[in-house]
Amino acid sequence: MEPVDAKGPYDDENVFAKILRGEIPSTEVYSDEHAYAFVDINPQAPTHVLVIPRGRYRSWVDFTESAEDAEIAGFIRAVGKVAKSLDVEDPGYRLLVNSGRHAHQMVPHLHVHLFAGRPLGPMLSGGAVG
Known part of the structure; x- marks a missing residue:
């Protein structure tokens, strides 16, 4: 799988769109009208959860420019x-x-990774950032 561009039309066949439609199973952690959270199938930490908006947004910029204020607040x-x-x-x-x-x-649908369960080290490899 190759990294994707943040811009462009939304792809209704991306894996997270399919998860939201119930076409691909996931282990639910949380669900409401604005968001769905589930366990990552390739965890990078003991706790690794993905939180996705229910709307069709490719990136943070797309989301903050296109979503209604209530949806942005609800997702956060x-x-x-x-x-x-x-x-x-x-x-x-x-x-x-x-x-x-x-x-x-990797997936052209906005998603927030939540990592926990062990010390996570510096934010970027090669050095600590404030």
């Missing part, structure tokens, strides 16, 4: 609810959004 609140439900606030967790090829975005 959902990410917080997922973290709280997983009880990862202490000792900590990381949220990550990849957008575009240089960030190694």
